[in-house]
Amino acid sequence: MYKLQGCYNFRHKISVIKYMKLFKNIYLQHGLGILGLALIFYLAVLIPNTDLARFTWWDKLNHFIAFFVATNYYLLITKHKKQIAISLFFYGILLEGAQAMTATREASYLDILANLCGIIAAYLLNKNLLRLNREEN
Secondary structure, three states: OOOOOOOOOOHHHHHHHHHHOOOOOHHHHHHHHHHHHHHHHHHHHHOOOOOOOOOOHHHHHHHHHHHHHHHHHHHHHOOOHHHHHHHHHHHHHHHHHHHHOOOOOOOOHHHHHHHHHHHHHHHHHHHHHHHHHHHHO
């Protein structure tokens, strides 16, 4: 059977999963995850934004990347896939609410949408890569 040879090797994802299993200490895994979420909170809420009036794609891309990475991390270390996706979505809403309460930031529905897109993209990527892994084995 002919296999597509692309620039991305799907086995890379599998090696990442094996690498993450080296961190078998659940406290270390979740501690790193909480540290990452705290970093997202710091960057999203506590650092003043000087461009409040402007819409920038860069800001939306940052939201997408942050939630894509956070979702991928938690999907690698836990079996509760749907709960993680839903929890991170509500975390994004909480961040926007916190931004609305500051004088230097403002909440945006487009930010929530960018967060949701990052979560969905990570969820679908993870789901498809695990399916491909099962097909290979």
